[in-house]
Amino acid sequence: RNALGSLGKSRAKFISAEETTGVTFEDFAGQEYIKKELQEIVRILKNEEEFQDKGIYCPKGVLLHGPPGTGKTLLAKAIAGEAGLPFFAANGTDFVEMFVGVAASRVKDLFATARSYAPSIIFIDEIDAIGSKRGGPDIGGGGAEREQGLLQILTEMDGFKQSTSQVLVIGATNRLDILDPALLRKGRFDKIIRVGLPSKDGRLAILQVHARNKYFRSEMEKDILLQEIAELTTDFTGAELQNILNEAGILTARKDLDFIGREELLEALKRQKGTFETGQEDSKEMPEELKLRLAYREAAVAVLACYYPDPHRPFTDTDILSITSKPRMRYAEVSGRAFARKSDYVNSIVRACAPRVIEEEIFGIDNLCWISAKATSDASIRAELLILQTGMTAFGKAYYRNQSDLVPNLAAKLEALRSEYMRFAVEKCSSILREYRSAVETITDVLLEKGVINAEEIWDIFKKAARIAQPHVYP
Numbered sequence: 001r002n003a004l005g006s007l008g009k010s011r012a013k014f015i016s017a018e019e020t021t022g023v024t025f026e027d028f029a030g031q032e033y034i035k036k037e038l039q040e041i042v043r044i045l046k047n048e049e050e051f052q053d054k055g056i057y058c059p060k061g062v063l064l065h066g067p068p069g070t071g072k073t074l075l076a077k078a079i080a081g082e083a084g085l086p087f088f089a090a091n092g093t094d095f096v097e098m099f100v101g102v103a104a105s106r107v108k109d110l111f112a113t114a115r116s117y118a119p120s121i122i123f124i125d126e127i128d129a130i131g132s133k134r135g136g137p138d139i140g141g142g143g144a145e146r147e148q149g150l151l152q153i154l155t156e157m158d159g160f161k162q163s164t165s166q167v168l169v170i171g172a173t174n175r176l177d178i179l180d181p182a183l184l185r186k187g188r189f190d191k192i193i194r195v196g197l198p199s200k201d202g203r204l205a206i207l208q209v210h211a212r213n214k215y216f217r218s219e220m221e222k223d224i225l226l227q228e229i230a231e232l233t234t235d236f237t238g239a240e241l242q243n244i245l246n247e248a249g250i251l252t253a254r255k256d257l258d259f260i261g262r263e264e265l266l267e268a269l270k271r272q273k274g275t276f277e278t279g280q281e282d283s284k285e286m287p288e289e290l291k292l293r294l295a296y297r298e299a300a301v302a303v304l305a306c307y308y309p310d311p312h313r314p315f316t317d318t319d320i321l322s323i324t325s326k327p328r329m330r331y332a333e334v335s336g337r338a339f340a341r342k343s344d345y346v347n348s349i350v351r352a353c354a355p356r357v358i359e360e361e362i363f364g365i366d367n368l369c370w371i372s373a374k375a376t377s378d379a380s381i382r383a384e385l386l387i388l389q390t391g392m393t394a395f396g397k398a399y400y401r402n403q404s405d406l407v408p409n410l411a412a413k414l415e416a417l418r419s420e421y422m423r424f425a426v427e428k429c430s431s432i433l434r435e436y437r438s439a440v441e442t443i444t445d446v447l448l449e450k451g452v453i454n455a456e457e458i459w460d461i462f463k464k465a466a467r468i469a470q471p472h473v474y475p
């Protein structure tokens with residue numbers, strides 16, 4: 001233990017070493033399938049020889065990716081803890097320094113140290129800091145230096161033969177998209193596991209883990225309270241849930257109470273939310289590229305809203321301050337849809353395509369992201385409703401509640417007609433956005449500069465760009 005303990009300080013400050021982490025899979029809650037996969041690896045690590053006889057080898061590298069605070073470090077420690085192996089951790093950002101050659105030599109150090117204690121685990125957090133794509137834009141400088149470090153990681157991982165692979169390398173990142181593909185090749189990080197935000201059940205399980213050492217009036221009250229908190233915390237990470245319980249514990253102590261109650265939990269939740277909304281976290285989470293994508297999406301939605309003003313729901317304003325997967329254009333609710341015509345339905349399909357069409361136009365088909373995924377399915381659902389439920393199309397006049405009511409040949413007919421509408425809508429939407437490209441650009445600029453734009457400004461910009469609309473025919 002001492003040998004390991006002093007190593008952290010004397011030889012390589014950037015490595016933190018633990019002889020045993022003491023963490024187990026019990027400490028990680030939710031997303032059971034992740035644990036199952038990792039348990040498999042632990043089994044192999046523990047019985048390496050037995051598995052090798054059967055020709056089964058442990059992967060050399062496991063890459064955990066997902067948002068910060070979702071438990072990636074915890075999982076890495078649990079693997080070491082469960083297998084009873086020493087754990088050597090470093091952070092990708094520590095490798096990159098201004099001195100030439102540091103990155104490569106630190107990587108060498110890390111691997112040499114871990115090997116001398118093999119079998120062992122190496123954990124590299126924020127591996128994207130050193131492992132981003134080569135030849136890409138050199139954000140923050142140090143490109144050549146980083147590249148040396150990355151090459152060294154590749155060399156080290158290729159160096160140990162699979163049959164003697166006694167060092168398992170675990171990497172963590174929240175930017176899988178920028179990692180150099182060489183890292184993900186077979187024999188390197190060839191096991192890639194996504195660690196996502198927990199579901200409601202997952203959140204409850206996480207809260208239960210962190211409530212283990214806290215006092216509640218009764219087990220039943222604890223269950224009811226945690227259930228309520230789990231309901232209220234959509235999009236929270238495990239780390240944030242842990243914070244809520246800790247904060248509630250502190251509030252309870254401050255009030256000199258014996259048990260955590262509903263009031264303390266809700267107060268703690270409010271505080272956690274507060275830091276989430278106003279803290280630095282948020283701006284860090286909003287990289288320039290995401291802002292640009294959101295601004296273009298809003299601008300495209302706005303232009304389509306002007307092109308096909310919906311008499312039932314005139315839009316009011318738009319903003320890019322909040323990140324959601326849905327377009328944020330706000331519409332004023334007006335009642336009375338009784339006279340919706342076929343053209344209104346079709347136009348709404350065309351409008352729904354806007355986020356996807358603009359993203360493809362600006363960023364290219366290989367660079368689409370989650371932002372426009374919802375829009376595509378939305379358009380396709382609208383087309384399905386029009387075909388199945390309105391009796392206004394070539395499908396016929398019958399009414400079907402949904403697709404599952406259809407006999408096979410009708411289902412095929414639905415698909416054919418739907419793709420015809422979708423093709424029409426995408427083409428129409430593209431041609432409108434091309435025609436009004438200048439308006440899209442202007443609105444995007446305003447959004448990037450000010451974050452918000454109101455309906456009046458949007459109309460002004462649109463009218464300046466307006467030409468005579470082309471007459472169109474619907475399928």
Ligand code: ADP
Nearest residue numbers: 027028029068069070071072073074206238239
């Ligand atoms: P990451 O490495 O993904 O940024 P961490 O592993 O550092 O996240 O998470 C920070 C802390 O949050 C953990 O130590 C743990 O206490 C808590 N936590 C996060 N996710 C979970 C989870 N799924 N189950 C239990 N605790 C969790």
